[in-house]
Amino acid sequence: MILPWIPMAALFGAGGALAQSSVAPVDQANPLVGTAPLDRPDLIGNAPPAGEPLYSGITSPGARLPHSAVEAAPVNLNVALSYPSGVATPYYYTNPTMIGFTGGGGPTYGARAQPMVMPVVGDWTVPPAYSEAYYDKARETAAPGYYSVFLDSFRTKVELTATQATALMRFTFPATERAHVILNLPGEGGSVEIVGDHVVRGIAEPNGDIDARDGRYFVAEFSKPFKSFGTFRKAPGDRRGYGIGDKDVLPAVRALSGSFAGTYLDFTTRASETVLVKIAHGPSYAAAEQRLRGESPGWDFEGMRARARAEWAALLDRVQVSGGSAKQRMLFYSTLFQSFASPRLVARKGESFTDTKGQTRTASHDRYGPVPFWDTGRNQIVLLELLEPAVTANVLQSELDMAQEQGFMNTSFHGDNAVFLYAGAMKRGIPFDYRAAYAFLRKNATDPTGPRGYLAEYARNGWISDEIPRGNPSPPYAGGKAGTATTLEYAWDDAALADFAARLGHGDDARLFAERAANYRNVFDRSTGFMRGRTADGRWIAPFDPREPYYNFMMKEASGWSTLWLVPQDVAGLIDLLGGRAAFNAKLDAFFATPYHPTGICRDCTGVIGQYVQGNQPDQQAPYLYAWSGQPWKTQALVRRILRDLYGSDASGYGYPGMDDQGATSSWYALSALGFYPVDPSSDVYILGSPLFDRAVLKMGNGKTLDIVARNNSAQNGYIQSATLNGKPWSKPWFRHGDVANGATFVLTMGPNPNPAWGSAVGDAPPSMGRP
16 A cells, blocks of 8 residues: 655645744643543544543643652542553543642652642541542643642632642632641551641651652641641551441541541631642651752742743743744643653752662762653653753763662663663763663673563574463453564664664674664564564464554554564664565555554554554654655655644643653654654664744753754645755755754755655665664
């Protein structure tokens, strides 16, 4: 099936004149973007399974600073009872009731944060039967560093803001003698204590890998004294009962421990009287109190909000765009905002924190939490390297520190992608002790007792097998080793490691890893033209249908169609496997044109164009692969289509094609809207797409400026006709970081139809493994 070129006017309609905005970038970002799912059936695929909601971006609209471990966040999902969205997200846009607000104390997804805080007027109930409140969408506001909502059920306004280590909440109550603030720990429980008439403090129980990265201890201080108080907990055991005998509620008792341990704090309020609460966490009460004194000494809500806005403005101002529509600019700055969700700052230099071994230490540099390498390691880390090299240096050191504590470098999912961060940072000129990091990256890649699963099998055979499950259960079967996908991930990791080793002078290692980097060929089945699972004796797994997605059997959260393109390190080699440029283009055309109708339902496989899945990571690089096969205009058309249809095309305007995974899906939009994308983040190569804006100016972290000008740009003129770099003709659909590192101006002349002569020559193709 050949994917024809399509005039941009046919794709996007007539459109109007593009506007230029005088609104500051920070005021165009809307943190609600990403909290809603798509709603067009042709874009959703066949998810979700009956009885579940469709995945949104699983982002939070809460108030936070860049990379903050603390977020003051609304919670409208009761994850204590179930994870209706697959993960413990705090917020799902369409949910009509609020159950509480959190102010830090959580890991990746904020609904596991603690404690939960809820203002209530009138009767209240003991969690997990939270006192829910209907809230008014028309009176819900989110901006970088600020969130506000009106709880209709309680006639109470809630406002949230934050510093890097503290949260501040402001509740505006009606006139009542029955105002309460309910504060509780989650189901794992812990201990709470009321101190005097202004303070509640507590210790959450440890909870393994979801332990709070900003400390299990919390201190919550109130601006108004409690007129009365008490404590509560869920009664021991699993008894549900009928509301009698399934909980302990103890008036005037100051301390209690147990599941859902909490406090109720009573107030009498005048009309529009405010009650504020500020919260900090730490590895001890003293550390939490120190953070409160240092970052939130008073009750100046507006001042804290203004400082949060200013910090976001300083970051978002580093990218200035003009042209495009108001919605496109809103989506751009909103996705750029969400791109800085991770990694999370755990402690500033000089602060105490708890390391991966549970030891309390003093940070010798800004200490960050783990990078979700399988997710953000594919694109977002490049944004950090471009815009925040100083932050990146601290992230590099934090990951190295964790490796020294644990004995191995962190991994994520079934890949070993930390090398992408180190190799990419080296090539972008960020100073660091890369030799120290290489020792642990090499250990990960060679020690079978380390975090690379099935490494011995991979090293022995050059591929990882899967076992055919008993009864051959239907897709998306969740068991298995994801052997095909894991082989592809390791080969990609090894290609990056080979180049890294060579740059450090480790020639023998470079040759070893370069040989292993070609292992992707061992799971390519020429008879079907797809990557395919193998049994331990080397036979191809049957039956095999490339349209069917699997969670862990052969593939990882993907189908055979999506997994085929997971060879970013050697696209030229994949072109050869598929039979040359023409055959490769025909296959890629079919990928984007074959309707998505599997029998299995993969929750992660949403936001589809043909077999392509924008809502998950395995194939997000695929639209850019036409740059290698001589048809870059197809990349240009697809990028415009994805940006238009798969982000914000729902009724709310906030929809995402799938989980953001801490900034990955957001970074795809932000980078692609600027006009380029890092198909292989371990390299220094960027692939050109089709910029949304007439002009984009990036103030890179090294002080230099990258200026991307799109002449004659419009919704209809999305095809590159010609290009210049610093005034000289540019015929390649890609560029290296070195081409722009000292400042550069790209001028792209756009038009309504493809120019097949631009960027299509074999000699203009981007580099591949062994083919610079």
